[in-house]
Amino acid sequence: MGADPPSGFYAIAAADPDRPALIDDDGTRHTYGELLALVHQVSHGLRARGLGTGDVVAGVLPNGVEAVVLLMATGQIGLYYVPVNWHLTEPEIAYILADCDAKLVVAAPEYAGKVPGAEPGVRGLAEGQPTTAPAGRTAGAVMWYTSGTTGFPKGVRRALPGTEPEAIVPLYTWFLGEVVDLTPGDDVHLVTSPMYHSAPCAHTQFALHLGHTVVITRRFDPEHVLDLVERHRVTNAMMVPTMLHRMLRLPRQVRERYDVSSLRQVIHTAAACPVEVKRQIMDWWGPVLYEYYGSTESTIAFAVKPHDWLARPGTVGRPAPTFEARILDEDGREVPPGEPGLIYVKSGLGRFEYHKDPAKTAASMRGEWYAPGDIGYLDEDGFLFLCDRRTDLIVSGGVNIYPAEIEAVLLDHPAVADVAVIGAPDEEWGHTVVAIVQPAGGAEPGPELTAELLAHCAPRLARFKHPRTVVYRDSLPRTPTGKLSRSRVREAYLAGLAGR
Incomplete structure (x- = not known):
């Protein structure tokens, strides 16, 4: 029997450096080997700035190669990476940077005015640094900022694994295969949303760990996305329901102009998708819509594949692998199937905490169970149907x-x-x-x-x-x-x- 193929971005890039890794919106292409060399340089550059395991780096970067490089560079030297929404105002950004205790901030030139003193992109970090792997590699993590009902964002923080980044890749691969049928290979992933959101950022990282080619667009435009799908034979993408709705608003002659037959998985999340919108997209693209429901805190808690959804229109799926779910009434009692209540989930993938806010962390939990704050019910087969988002959100x-x-x-x-x-x-x-x-x-x-x-x-x-x-x-x-x-x-x- 032959040896197992390399697993994860860093190993794939070392073994197959000519594999296409990244195609930017301006047409710039990077191989896995080129991307890995830049990732190694930036990792060395971050350490040269004095950053060590557990420190925080923030990035105010548009979709593109620099955002990907910073994500993967922090991910192999034990740093927390905080992607920051570049649409925020200067005071809003300053709050996040102060709250997360960022030791270093990297900002694209177009956002430098909002972030005084920021490192002007990743190229300066890379300059003069070796392209070899840094010593003592250890997995980092992304700390995403999400707002609570007070309106003040809080960082969702998980403990660092304390292992080499390759060690956690098999879990990613298994989980994604179970939930959305993504597997290692020569697939092509399309990034349609800003990478400061948790799902697009995570799916970019997942795609590279699976050996896929990542096509990145700076901003969503429905016809441009169709063009990218046809031109690059995109096989999988992550979208939100608003994008699907905008796709359907294109004139029929525009929609029919593009070949989307390469699509196998279009994953949607972040908000409820109207049943009719989802039906129409699958009439057009085929049964390729995968949905999951969760939050930055809970990650992917429920998931549903296309044929299961077609059999139960409106469901957001059953608990994902390692997850359990309960529906409780206001007094904390479990309710029977079909009766709405507050959704609680529990995962074996590890707990989170709100950065510097133990009271908020405790308030979101009932023992080991986390409440995303939404109302829903389970049917007799354990499929979840949402009734409403949390009241004020x-x-x-x-x-x-x-x-x-x-x-x-x-x-x-x-x-x-x-x-x-x-x-x-x-x-x-x-x-x-x-x-x-x-x-x-x-x-x-x-x-x-x-x-x-x-x-x-x-x-x-x-x-x-x-x-x-x-x-x-x-x-x-x-x-x-x-x-x-x-x-x-x-x-x-x-x-x-x-x-x-």
């Missing part, structure tokens, strides 16, 4: 938006006496942000005040968090203890929409 285009953060900014404006921010259903985006404002005495509600409030948001909130709609009310409902009753605000607003 707005999911727009697959991105979590937290009302409390937007409310705090708007309340800082002298013309605002009170405000409630909610998500309104939107066919394309899932939800859009709506601010219901109670003007302060003397403030005149209308288009001028709306423009003033949006201008007030501009330097304080990333654009995707800005309200799409601002409406005015004389007062907002609060509980006897003074807490804003966002559910009553939402019900009244949606009833008004339905009555139009």
